[in-house]
Amino acid sequence: xxxxxxIKRLPPFVxxxxxxxxxxxxxxxxxxLPDNDIxxxxxxxxxxxxxxxxxxxxxxxLDYLRKHPGRTKAPGALLIIFCIATTAFGGxxxxxxxxxxxxxxxxIYDFYADTAGALLGLFIAYALWTKVNRWIFGxxxx
Numbered sequence: 001x002x003x004x005x006x007i008k009r010l011p012p013f014v015x016x017x018x019x020x021x022x023x024x025x026x027x028x029x030x031x032x033l034p035d036n037d038i039x040x041x042x043x044x045x046x047x048x049x050x051x052x053x054x055x056x057x058x059x060x061x062l063d064y065l066r067k068h069p070g071r072t073k074a075p076g077a078l079l080i081i082f083c084i085a086t087t088a089f090g091g092x093x094x095x096x097x098x099x100x101x102x103x104x105x106x107x108i109y110d111f112y113a114d115t116a117g118a119l120l121g122l123f124i125a126y127a128l129w130t131k132v133n134r135w136i137f138g139x140x141x142x
Contacts (some may be wrong), residue, residue: 004136012026012067015059020089023052027093028103049090049110050117057086057121065129074129083122090114 026032060082065071091111098106 003036006126009065010066011097012062016056016063018133019052019055019059023056023089023093026052028096028100028104030104033134046113047116048110050120052123053090054119054124055083056089057118058125060086060133061121061125066136067132069133072130073135074126076126077085079122079125082125083118086118086121102135126127 057079064075064078064082091114093114094106094108094111097104109117
């Protein structure tokens with residue numbers, strides 16, 4: 001089975017659900033990854049936040065595309081809604097972190113990074129919509 005057939009046949013919104021659960025685990029668990037002594041650059045956690053939210057909006061767009069193969073043009077208004085929802089998701093995570101007593105805390109700069117990732121994902125989804133549609137479904141829409 002080819003990767004495109006697998007992508008077409010998976011249940012609706014499986015990518016989004018998987019990524020959202022992974023983001024929730026990584027952001028809300030007290031120590032989701034084992035400690036390591038790898039020294040990253042300053043602000044690396046902000047890059048990670050941006051990548052996580054880029055992944056969320058990217059999966060929302062991909063899952064929508066999979067369910068609507070005839071949409072050859074990017075649905076701009078819907079992608080903006082996805083961006084707003086992803087940004088709100090990032091903000092909600094920060095609020096929950098602030099209310100938890102598990103060693104995590106809210107950080108406005110994490111929220112800014114979440115917003116930047118969602119916006120970058122919006123632009124990427126819009127720019128690549130037609131190419132991804134063609135890659136998954138070919139020239140014939142099925």
